[in-house]
Amino acid sequence: MSNSSSRKVALVTGASRGIGAATAQRLARDGFHVVLHYGSGEAEAKAVKADIERAGGSASLVQADLSARDGADRLLAGLTEPHIDVLVNNAGVAPFVSIFDMDVDTYDQLSNVNMRAVFFVTQKVLTRMREGGRIINLSSIVARTAFPDIPAYSATKGFVDVLTLQLAATLGPRRITVNAVAPGVIETRLTTGLLENGGADAVQGMQALSGIATPDRVANVIAFLAGPDGSWTTGQVLDVSGGTKL
Numbered sequence: 001m002s003n004s005s006s007r008k009v010a011l012v013t014g015a016s017r018g019i020g021a022a023t024a025q026r027l028a029r030d031g032f033h034v035v036l037h038y039g040s041g042e043a044e045a046k047a048v049k050a051d052i053e054r055a056g057g058s059a060s061l062v063q064a065d066l067s068a069r070d071g072a073d074r075l076l077a078g079l080t081e082p083h084i085d086v087l088v089n090n091a092g093v094a095p096f097v098s099i100f101d102m103d104v105d106t107y108d109q110l111s112n113v114n115m116r117a118v119f120f121v122t123q124k125v126l127t128r129m130r131e132g133g134r135i136i137n138l139s140s141i142v143a144r145t146a147f148p149d150i151p152a153y154s155a156t157k158g159f160v161d162v163l164t165l166q167l168a169a170t171l172g173p174r175r176i177t178v179n180a181v182a183p184g185v186i187e188t189r190l191t192t193g194l195l196e197n198g199g200a201d202a203v204q205g206m207q208a209l210s211g212i213a214t215p216d217r218v219a220n221v222i223a224f225l226a227g228p229d230g231s232w233t234t235g236q237v238l239d240v241s242g243g244t245k246l
């Protein structure tokens, strides 16, 4: 691995599939050594690592359950890389549960992964982040526009947007940028149920651009924020929704 080389290091949480896997693959193509974090998807994460290496890139794995109270500590303890240049806080869950049906266990799981882990993974990784680093958080379009039946999930993305703004101000003196990307509906396991039974047509009906977006659409924007062209952008939430509900 590239610990001893000058290669920049990117840590992507939830890189075993979906947007995280696409982001890891893109950042590896852009020359980063990529640390692929996963929770339960060990086989999937290993497959992503193998793909990256087959394409000539460099990657390593770290496991941590981010719903656990000590999830961020465990992630950091598993990191062998002394420095991190880019952190992508991507891991997330999205139970489609209305305010009427939500129970406390589901709510706790949601808030622990989507909020507490984002906060404390960032806190821990900052101890290894070099000057000029980048933090990119996964928000969602649902933080700015109402979708039925996901109020708690939507609120966790509002947390992400506010944290992004606050940390951008705090970390500016270290030349660390902090931004978020806000996808619309992206075709991943998280949205499988939503896109079935005519759901894909309904989604396209809300978008200015036609088609259902694949994870690489989001990875492209994350790559901009992580790369040299993104160095003067901070505290922003970049929409990646194909113009949803304009």
Ligand SMILES: NC(=O)c1ccc[n+]([C@@H]2O[C@H](COP(=O)([O-])OP(=O)(O)OC[C@H]3O[C@@H](n4cnc5c(N)ncnc54)[C@H](OP(=O)(O)O)[C@@H]3O)[C@@H](O)[C@H]2O)c1
Binding pocket: 013, 014, 015, 016, 017, 018, 019, 020, 038, 039, 040, 041, 042, 064, 065, 066, 067, 068, 089, 090, 091, 092, 093, 094, 113, 138, 139, 140, 141, 182, 183, 184, 185, 186, 187, 188, 189, 190, 191
């Ligand atoms: N898909 C969309 O339409 C969409 C839209 C807006 C925002 N987003 C956001 O984009 C991010 C990625 O979403 P996705 O669609 O790519 O979802 P996904 O395909 O379901 O992947 C979720 C990732 O998060 C990880 N994860 C979930 N719970 C975890 C836990 N307790 N501990 C550790 N890792 C955990 C999973 O890892 P393991 O399986 O290995 O545990 C997996 O790699 C999320 O933050 C989501 O809210 C998605």
